[in-house]
Amino acid sequence: MAAKKNQNKKYIFVVGGVMSSVGKGVAAASIGKILQARGCRVANLKADMYVNVDAGTIRPAEHGEVFVGEDGIEADQDLGNYERFTDQLSTRENYITTGQVYQEVIRRERNLEYHGEDVEVYPDIPKEIIRRIEGCQKKNNSEITIIEYGGTVGEYQLFPFLEAARMMKSRNPADVFVVLVSYLPTPKLLGEQKSKPTQRAVNDLHSAGLNPDFVICRAERPATPDIKRTISNVCSLPVERIISAPDVYSIYDVPVNFEKEKLSDTLLGTMGLKPKTRNLKDWTALARKIKRMDKEVVIGVVGKYFNFKSVKDTYISVIESVNHAAWQLGRKPKILWLDSERYERDPKLVKELDKVHGIVVPGGFGGRGVEGIIRAIQYAREKKIPFFGLCYGMQLATIEFARHAAGLERANTTEIDAKTPHPVIDFMPEQRENVATKKYGGTMRLGAYPARLKPGTVAHGAYVSTYKLKPKASNLISERHRHRYEVNPKYIERLEKKGLVFSGISPDRRLMEIAELPRGKHPFFLGTQFHPEFKSRPLRPHPLFREFIKAALRSVRK
Ligand code: GLN
Numbered sequence: 001m002a003a004k005k006n007q008n009k010k011y012i013f014v015v016g017g018v019m020s021s022v023g024k025g026v027a028a029a030s031i032g033k034i035l036q037a038r039g040c041r042v043a044n045l046k047a048d049m050y051v052n053v054d055a056g057t058i059r060p061a062e063h064g065e066v067f068v069g070e071d072g073i074e075a076d077q078d079l080g081n082y083e084r085f086t087d088q089l090s091t092r093e094n095y096i097t098t099g100q101v102y103q104e105v106i107r108r109e110r111n112l113e114y115h116g117e118d119v120e121v122y123p124d125i126p127k128e129i130i131r132r133i134e135g136c137q138k139k140n141n142s143e144i145t146i147i148e149y150g151g152t153v154g155e156y157q158l159f160p161f162l163e164a165a166r167m168m169k170s171r172n173p174a175d176v177f178v179v180l181v182s183y184l185p186t187p188k189l190l191g192e193q194k195s196k197p198t199q200r201a202v203n204d205l206h207s208a209g210l211n212p213d214f215v216i217c218r219a220e221r222p223a224t225p226d227i228k229r230t231i232s233n234v235c236s237l238p239v240e241r242i243i244s245a246p247d248v249y250s251i252y253d254v255p256v257n258f259e260k261e262k263l264s265d266t267l268l269g270t271m272g273l274k275p276k277t278r279n280l281k282d283w284t285a286l287a288r289k290i291k292r293m294d295k296e297v298v299i300g301v302v303g304k305y306f307n308f309k310s311v312k313d314t315y316i317s318v319i320e321s322v323n324h325a326a327w328q329l330g331r332k333p334k335i336l337w338l339d340s341e342r343y344e345r346d347p348k349l350v351k352e353l354d355k356v357h358g359i360v361v362p363g364g365f366g367g368r369g370v371e372g373i374i375r376a377i378q379y380a381r382e383k384k385i386p387f388f389g390l391c392y393g394m395q396l397a398t399i400e401f402a403r404h405a406a407g408l409e410r411a412n413t414t415e416i417d418a419k420t421p422h423p424v425i426d427f428m429p430e431q432r433e434n435v436a437t438k439k440y441g442g443t444m445r446l447g448a449y450p451a452r453l454k455p456g457t458v459a460h461g462a463y464v465s466t467y468k469l470k471p472k473a474s475n476l477i478s479e480r481h482r483h484r485y486e487v488n489p490k491y492i493e494r495l496e497k498k499g500l501v502f503s504g505i506s507p508d509r510r511l512m513e514i515a516e517l518p519r520g521k522h523p524f525f526l527g528t529q530f531h532p533e534f535k536s537r538p539l540r541p542h543p544l545f546r547e548f549i550k551a552a553l554r555s556v557r558k
Helices: 002-006 024-036 078-086 098-110 121-140 156-171 196-207 225-234 251-260 263-271 281-292 316-328 341-345 347-355 370-382 392-404 431-436 458-466 489-497 543-557
Strands: 010-016 042-048 095-097 144-152 176-183 214-219 242-246 296-303 332-339 358-361 387-390 423-427 445-453 476-483 485-487 501-505 512-516 525-528
Touching: 010 024, 010 156, 024 042, 024 078, 024 144, 024 176, 024 251, 024 263, 042 078, 042 121, 078 316, 095 098, 095 121, 098 121, 098 156, 121 144, 121 156, 144 156, 156 176, 176 196, 176 263, 196 214, 196 225, 214 225, 214 263, 225 242, 242 251, 251 263, 251 281, 281 316, 296 316, 296 347, 296 370, 296 543, 316 332, 316 543, 332 341, 341 347, 341 370, 347 370, 358 370, 358 392, 358 543, 370 387, 370 392, 387 392, 387 543, 392 423, 392 485, 392 489, 392 512, 392 525, 423 431, 445 458, 445 512, 458 501, 458 512, 458 543, 485 489, 485 512, 489 501, 525 543
Parallel strands: 010 144, 010 176, 042 095, 042 144, 176 214, 214 242, 296 332, 296 358, 358 387, 387 525
Antiparallel strands: 423 485, 445 476, 445 501, 501 512, 512 525
């Protein structure tokens, strides 16, 4: 009987209390990581409360990066945390929004699939949420499915989602668990941690018919024994289920800290599961190594208007990819955010690039700051500063090269200048219709596509050496995309004649996926039409980021 029960699939709901932005996503990813390290098959899923069908139409400067999954889902940035921590690939099953839920319920209603019944917010909306959570479990064949809810308890729009958790728990109390990630403020005047806001959050959960099974206490400092006791009383929980989660040096410390609190043991014990292994060694070693590094590599990220507070959320995968590569090469990364609009006002300012070891131009849209970025790319090309362009960064590098090395005056992308005499970057043919009819949502070229690498190039060398592949046979890669424009095939020959090398090309030879300058001409000048940043892992940096940082380190030594 007990053995059979243990085979049931387990669900852990991670919900926030008190306030947002305290690291709930990292906590959910870390729970996935520590359970995976004990030999469990896990899946992480994010449910966001907004009515948007996906994150593709949301401004990243306000809501963080749009993370692209293998199948092209444009999702919340937390899916990036999950991938970086558990190294499992995300697809649309790992991401739910209120918009998706309603869209499906309404579609079914229009198809008469409710057989004449009226369709209600309760219970039809929670039921659809449950169907999606169980769908994610099935797709991943996970023993433990970790569902992170965006927002905080007490919010109006979270209610159907909490109700879904309650319905699942009332059906299978031994298989469904709730982790409350809360915040303990320390008011300056008092100098001590306060648990009252957390108690209020617990009350909110109670009024949704749920009691937390675990409380993770985010705070500047470790939760005191007194506070742990108070919270354990309020929740009628053993004190070992109240977990201290103080601020850490890097997010990669979080799983290590959880294990100091014996969280995986307690979680598995509570769920009635037996651990199979304990395997967090490499991760723990990395978290320790990160803290010990002192020599820096300075990377300038050049782009439009960086002076907003969530810049780190907007470029999280790019930042982490730089981190992973720098750490592997034994350097502490320092990122400078360089606003390109200043180079438009005063072109001389671009000289500040002399003080960085390499520059990254990340993805983007629209015309703002673009001339300044092009100026920076020109400077990096001429002064031989390592340059790495990601998506828009690759397109702008192609424009820069076209204008200043291939003599194509006023070359541009039709995204900015529809009347340019040289549209070196232009719509992919299938995109014209989408834009003309305002079909913006989910219509870019999205997700993983293969590309063939040209032997002997910088890109080929990077992939082959990182993955220890046989040099000739193994030149097909797969990377994730999110763009509407591409290098215009009409200009390829002219650009190549002047020395630009297209070192990665789609298998049908239509799309240019990587552009670079040969090793002899530049220490590292490379751009990708795809987003390599989505596939970098802490213990397995992306080959191109690694080559870029290597080149940056060579420029440090100079
Ligand atoms: N705006 C460009 C395009 O749509 C680049 C997009 C990006 O950088 N993700 O093609």
